[in-house]
Amino acid sequence: MSRGSGQDRAAADRRATLLGRAAARLWSSRVLALTGVAGLLFSFLSLLYGVVSVTGGQAPFLALVAATALVAVPVSRRLRVRTVAWLALSLLVGGLVVYLLSLPETPTPGPLVASALELLTGRSVYRIRQTELWVLTVTPGPVFLTVYLALREWYASAVAAGGLMLGFLVLTGDAEATIALLGVVSGAAAIGFGDFARTADTTTPGTETRGAEAGVDQGRRTLLMELAGMVVVSQAVDLFPTGEATPLSLTGGGDRTVEASLLTADSELEVLGSISLSPEVRFTVEAPVTTYWRVGSYDFYTGDGWVRDGNERPYSSRLSSPPGPTATVTQAYTVESELSVMPAAWRPVSVGESAAPVTRVTEAGGLQPATAFGDGDTYTVTSEVPRPDATRLASAGTDYPDRVVRRYTQLPADTPDRVAERTARLTAEAENPYETARTVEAWLEENRAYSLSVDRPEGNIADAFLFEMEQGYCTYYATTMTTMLRTQGVPARLTVGYTPGEPAGGNRRVVRGYDSHAWVEVYFPDTGWVRFDPTPAAPRREAEQQRLSQARANEEENVEPDRTPTPTTASPDETNGSDDTTADTPTVTVGVDVDDLRPETPTPEGSGGGFELPDPPSREELLLGLVVVAGAAAGLRQTGLSRRVSLWARDRFGDDADPETDIERAFTRLELALEDEHRAREPGETVRAYLEAIDAGPRPRRLAAIRERARYRGEVTDDLAAEARTLLADIRQTPAGDSEADGEDGQ
Amino acid sequence: MTDTDTDTEHDAEQGDGPGPTAGRGIEEASAVVAEVVENVERVIVGHHEEVEHIMTGLLGRGHILLEDVPGVGKTMLARAVAESFDGTFKRVQFTPDLLPSDVTGVNVYNQKTNDFEFRPGPIFGNVVLGDEINRAPPKTQSALLEAMEEEQVTVDGETHTVPDPFTVIATQNTVEGDRAYDLPLAEVDRFMKKLHLGYPEEDEEAELLGRVVGHHPIEDLGAVTTLADLSAARKTAASVTVASQVREYATRLAGYTREHAAIGVSPRGSIALLRAAQGRAVLDGRDYVIPDDVQTEAEVVLAHRIRADADHTGQGLVADALERVPVE
Incomplete structure (x- = not known):
């Protein structure tokens, strides 16, 4: 009998060894x-x-x-x-x-x-x-x-x-x-x-690693748990919105304002998910015409954002004016809150003396303050605003300078072909770049709904907005239009700035945070850059007005300009007709829709996001998730839960085993019971030494002795197995203070 | 006794089941060991563990190396053990000018018979005490070591078998570094165990002085057991069950030392460890080896076989192995 069970045991050992290895x-x-x-x-x-x-x-x-x-x-x-x-x-x-x-x-x-x-x-x-x-x-x-x-x-x-x-x-x-x-x-x-x-670990490849020490094992598990903790904590911290922190894509969009997302002096523009509006007054401007107050443009599209290229130089003398017919427009700006940008109508040619020393000129021809403007600062800018008519643009041809083609028809190599294909189909009727631009602009305006609640898509923004999304805000419109035009070889760039704002008597206009905007500039030979705005205007005006009245009702700060009498509530229509460049396009001073008011004042009509399934996780998120899962598993292992569960399952569903296995199982459970009461057995600690160290009672010692003889002497009988089971049952019934009870009835 | 090799195989086969006749033999063997230990401790104060180690080594058919500073009782201990048996006890004092033939013996011309006859050296004893073995040149050392390994001696092409049982207890001084021929690792490996005695505790030393001043008790020490009993006890020890789990445990311990030292424990070392563990089981009255036996024997059996690196000693590495290699 002992011989047979010995062979079984050897086979079982071999299996265990293979698996374990x-x-x-x-x-x-x-x-x-x-x-x-x-x-x-x-x-x-x-x-x-x-x-x-x-x-x-x-x-x-x-x-x-x-x-x-x-x-x-x-x-x-x-x-x-x-x-x-x-x-x-x-x-x-x-x-x-x-x-x-x-x-x-x-x-x-x-x-x-x-x-x-x-x-x-x-x-x-x-x-x-x-x-x-x-x-x-x-x-x-x-x-x-x-x-x-x-x-x-x-x-x-x-x-x-x-x-x-x-x-x-x-x-x-x-x-x-x-x-x-x-x-x-x-x-x-x-x-x-x-x-x-x-x-500590065995380091030679190919050697048996069964000798891996449990101390190290435990260390590794702890480390895994710590790593998982790193991931979880950093994610948890991010759940609390802090100012303008960049949201992790793991948790979706944050509550940044449109303005913050667009109009930093940064060289990069990140396309975000849901964003909100700020009704704070940024500046007032006095100008004979209304136009977009341009801040800067981006030329390099990365698929999920924009990068601005080139260096700035100090403003020294009058800048060159664009070719073709222009109107000279002088604007006087009064800054109402800190402003790190320098809005000006396109195309600025000279800066008033007060601001000239701090003005820098970007490679693209825009203006940029060397230091941020403070509340109350003023500056004047003279711009030569291009005033081409449609005929001139239509007949401009495609004789683009190499420099412009190289820089402004760039697209990420992973841009899907379907973007170009759809654009080509849409603009099949167009006979020149001007018509192409008009077609794309009109198509986007009509076919995409305007909303600030957006789940930021993975991958190429333009592709997603064109094929998958149904709504978005200016950044999405402008990015998509620029991409579509570039697929057709039309040089275009993304431009950011402020829409004309609210009339405040005379030539004055009040420009608020929510007037920040992104649009498109398209290059035409002999005219230069011409503005197109694919964002639909209609839903915005209402929302903008709502947001303003709400802000006023709540007596929010900085809603009114400091140095002007409180303007009469302006009719939204007044902001219309501010179009000066592409006169016949329904371009409007698009501020922003006010669906999303969460950060400032929760309102019943707020949060128009609706419910959508979350995006599938990215590769990095999957990997990090894996770390979390592994850490959790290590934690479970640490608590011994998994071992218990498997033992419980064996108890419940396992088949009856031979007496040797019975004894071994009884002993394993005894070890678990002792582990609960005292401590776990160290890897290099023998059973005898362990029982001695924890001062175990006679019943555990007897069970250990049965197991010892079974294991090391091959002495196995059904009676011994039965005794082992009985002993275990007894020990389990008196789990705590077990050694004392044993001391009484055992000796 | 030329049957060492077959004996080795015998106990390897014996591995799995319990020895059927072991029960009675164990008791007897255990009694023999207890008697010898008691006898030795009449002379030796303290050092109980070392005495036990020598006994388990004897049961495992091993040779013992005692290493320490002079004057802590190495020779006295070896003598006391040797005197406890009724066999022949020989002593060789190793010196720098000792020749191999001084150990093994020589052929001398007998004028009566007109022939050479072999005059055996001190190696031909049941218990041989090699004193200060590291003071002799390597050539002489190797004569002793050959006898230990082969249990035979070759003189002028003639082979002479040493008596059975045959055990060498050698001592080695750790001082006099430049005048000593330290045993190379390859030869130290032949000794089953290397023991360090160390200085006695304060109260032990006081007792020791009380005992030995005047008449030394070693003079009265007599044999308490026979060579036949020792041989029988050795056979019993060889039949002690070593389960596969214990063999694997010993293998893993050896493996650990190989992975963490320049030179780790050789297979000869693992064999010695299991034999010593069998002796330990007998000492404890058991007919099967448990991991505790292996652990008790590990340091003295393994440490001297390891060439450790700068960060570890052999002892430290064995201690690490015991702590880290899991007992299953």
């Missing part, structure tokens, strides 16, 4: 640490991939990354760290040199340092000239070093190498929060698990 391999510190490094690599490589995919260089990028990693693997066995450090450094420096040499004009050191500093303070890598080439030359160094160091088990250094790259991308502002979080969590995992792998 497979699990142990996955669970080994080294694998976990390498997974962390992989996560870190993924985080910054996916960012860089996003960058190159805008310009269409995915294939060479992926090939380069794969080749670098492949080279690093054999090298990690041969070369010494010092050699490799030099190698990686020369890769990086060499890459940069190659990049600089292949620029059309090699920049001088001064601007180079300046732009490097700008990059580190939030200038997007998209603004680097020849971004794709830059990415290709800069990527191999860090990738190589990270892979090499990770394989050499220098995890901290590997994380430092990869983290430097990720950190750079965070500083340039290209790393969104989710992916930065993924990188950070991965890095922490790599260092933490790597530490275990270096100190």
